[in-house]
Amino acid sequence: MDRDEAVRKLTEAKVGRIATVRPDGSPHVVPFVFVVIDADDGLRLYWCVDDKPKRSRGLQRLVNVRANPAVELEVDRYDDDWSELWWVRASGMAREVTSPDERARALTALAAKYPPYAGHPPSGPVVAIQVDRVSWWAAGASRTELS
């Protein structure tokens, strides 16, 4: 796997898991859906909080990134044949999207990737993650990390 393939796998993955740090310093991890944008200033991910964030599974990670914007996320493939395993991870900083234009572009990209969002646009906050590091691992290959 090289960086291009890692970014492709990250972009095509339907589900990832995002880790944040709670205000008490303990880790938090939850699956999430997202889109990857290859922008002029590097890779950027977007995810959004579904409706009714007060009770949403999206809330805790939003609380966390407001206090500590450092996030790490991963996508992976598991197989009983361990020669087929791989993962791709990305780390960076999260920020809540406040620009209406940026929000609209992110929601359009999310709806294009995820049909349920097209039928029922999310009303909660949109969060951008500016990726500063991508790393990957595949069985049988050396681990490689690039900024």
Add this chain to the structure above:
Amino acid sequence: MDRDEAVRKLTEAKVGRIATVRPDGSPHVVPFVFVVIDADDGLRLYWCVDDKPKRSRGLQRLVNVRANPAVELEVDRYDDDWSELWWVRASGMAREVTSPDERARALTALAAKYPPYAGHPPSGPVVAIQVDRVSWWAAGASRTELS
């Protein structure tokens, strides 16, 4: 989903993702394989570092839990039909296993669940996670959390 079903899904899952906190305070997440033991003192997970931990994908999380033993892990199901989604999370404290007997029991359980470990027993450290909280979510059901 009730607690019994959540624990069953956690136990049967072949792969999970474990989040720890790096010494610099940023989150770390990586897929991992594990076994769940329903012990007298509650749920306990075990995972182990594969051979040659110096270059292993297991190393960073081991460095992290030595500095901050708080961990959270999850298993999930993704499906394009979002009514089929669910996840189960567990949080707790990690400790390196030093007892030879406990290590042997953990490796036996890991080898029973994962045939590649039976053919090639891991030589690295074994880590136990004492679970203090299990939470779960399933589409269409209210989120439930229990200690």
